Amino acid sequence: MKVLLVTYWELTHMGGIWTYVKQLADRLIALGVEVDIMGTNGANNEVYVRNLNRAFSKDKVWPMLQAKLNPTDLPQFTADPLLAYYELNRYAFEMAAAYLGVDHYDVIHAQDPVAAVAIKRILNRSIPLVTSYHGALAREAFYDAQNSNPQLTLPSYLQSKRGRYFLSLEERSAAQSELILVSSHWIKSTLTELAVPESKFRQIPYAVDLPAYRASAAVKFRQRPPAGKKVIAFTGRLEYIKGVHVLIKALASLKNKRSDWVCWIAGEGNLTDELRAQAASTGIGADVVFWGKLDNIPSFLRHADIYVQPSLQDTQPFSVTEAQLAGVPVIVSGTAGMPEMVEPGRTGWVVPPQDVDSLRELLNALLEDDVTRRTVGAAAKAWAEQHRSLEVMGLRTFQVYQEAIYRGGHTI
Template sequence: MKILLVTYWGLTNMGGIWTYMKQLADKLGEQGHSVTVMGSHVENNTLYLLNRTESFDKKPFYSLLLPQLDIGRFPSLHLEHGIFSFELGRYVFEGGAAVLGLEEYDVIHAQDPIASYALRRIMRRPVPLVSSVHGALTKETFYEYKGLEPGLTREEYEQRPIWSYFRRLETLGARAADQILVSSEWIGQLTQSLGVSPDRIHTLPYGLDLHQYAARAAETPPLQFAEGIPVIMFAGRLEYIKGVHVLIEALGILEQRCQQWICAVAGIGSLLEELMEQTRRLGIAGKVHFTGKLNNIPAALRAADIYVQPSLQDTQPFSVTEAQLAGIAPIVAGTAGMPEMVRQGETGWIVPPGDAAQLALQIEQLLGDVELRRRTGLQAREWAEQTRSLDVMAAGTLNVYQRAVRLRPGIPDHLRFEEEPGSGTLPAAFHPADVLNECDPGNPLAVTLRVKLPQYYTIPDARTALPPLG
């Protein structure tokens, strides 16, 4: 089977999504399938195929489209800067994906709603499309904005045009897919709420290559601390949604009752300086070590005694499973899909999201009970080895691929993505090949886009300019 794995986002910059794609590609490749990986190179501003020479330079196409999408002609694009930015980025992605080509694959597996909808929109002929819903875009973007505007409430955010835009994009991405993979019951229920029938949704938790994990864990640990002092650890992006500020607040509380600990915060992100300042303000800067990005978390976990995942929203982070495989029963925030990853008091602990006081109490209990940590750690490792195997995940994913291939011709829902001439277009919308010909007659990209994109493909997209779906 020829398989294309695609993400709209930066390919190797996406943490858990990159881990998922890389592991899945390697495992399916071992089984004899031909797997190609597509994504963006953030530094070079290109869309490319991993380990292949083909790439699409986004910059010229972006520069071509930018002046065409002015507020006078398309005011709906300019309701908020975020809407304009995402729409323009998606159109550039669509052009690049069309140039790189979709027709040669037996099945395409999108890793986010933007890619899912974009790929369906540019298909000249139907290719079976599977989409993984790794998170809740509309909910996640609330935390991104709240990180910039601390006083923002969810109710206020849901009154903004950007919320309606993301909700619509999330809905279109889900409805574009023939079959959908989710890693938790929580994200499956959210996907159903977008109007997707349950028979198209398949729950398959993330898996890890257990042999590879063991080999990496056996390497020299990148972290080393003084003997006899318990180590608390977090690994992930230093962004508001990950709740690292909650962990640091909890450590400030903990310091007043228990001084025998240190904490390793592994990762990079936009909040690094702010989080470091928080530790200084709480008087714990000397005990919280910001390690930067670590390339071997399994080995680093050998130095840890307690693992904390304080995310305000997280579907099923790989770091929690890695901690369990390391023999650490993790503390997770009781939100999104994380409670499905542990059995309370047996393979981990659940605390209310954003509640630093309760988190501090839970850490304090574990610091004071070595036997409890040992016993639950063994149980966590056994549970993870039994339920989080990459072999199981890959086999289940392949079954969903085969189902998509088998059922694709008989699914009438997606006929709405194959538009009739003149329907579903905004006044003044255009085909990018026409604009290219006008601006630069004879440009070879214009010929390619005319051939590769559907005849009635237009920019801007009328579906995302309409009011939110009911």
């Protein structure tokens, strides 16, 4: 079996899609599957097949696309610059993928709706398409918009031109996919609202390469926490949807009660400077350390005492599982797929999303209670090791590919 794992987005950003793709590819290869990985390299503005070192620059087709999709001939198309930019990039992605070649695979596994729609448009033969929904595209776009317009509501956004555009991508990709992979009941529910048939879904939780995780965790991190300070940690992209601004607000309030903590933040993103400024302006600039992108998160988490995932929306972030495997008690927002990752009071805690006061009070209580932190952290580690096996995830995904081939009447 020859499989293409493909995403419209950047491949190697710190975060979930790359972790998923890399680990899945390794497991599939162990099962005897030939795997290619296609995605975008933003630094070079190219689409590339990572493992084959083959690339196509979008700069080659960008001027032609801009000339064809221009305001004079297509005023409605270009009226919204964001949507026009998305469409131009999608067309460029399609042309690059067609040049690189996608017709020789037995299964194509898209990692997002944009890639699924793009690939389906350029296929010259019938190939089963499996699509993973790692998030809810339209809802993520809403939170990006809410960052600059706090009064914006989700229902109004989903009814807007932009909201309808992103929903249409989700609907089209679901309709064109043989089968759909989801990691949580929540992401499945967002798609059933779009009238996607129940029979298309296969739910497979995300997993972690446990031996590789343990080996990474055994490496000593380059710095120890300050004496007498407990570490409150976060890892991930520094973007509005991740809710780090909520964590900083809670920490600024917590500082009025106690100062026996430091917050370590690993990651990078377009809000890095803004979050640094927020920490400084609220008086906790010296208490929050921004580490940037780290290559060894398990080693980093060895020093964490509490892990917080304050996202406004997150399906089932790898960062939470990594913290659980480190034996660190986790706090997650009660939104999207995150509550499915913890059993409140036993393997972690859930706080209302964007509720600064609730988060502050819980952090304060946990900093006081060493026994509870250790007990819950140990239970979370045991749960994650039992339920997040990469071997199981890889095998079940391979079986989904076989089913997609069978359902489509194909043979290998």
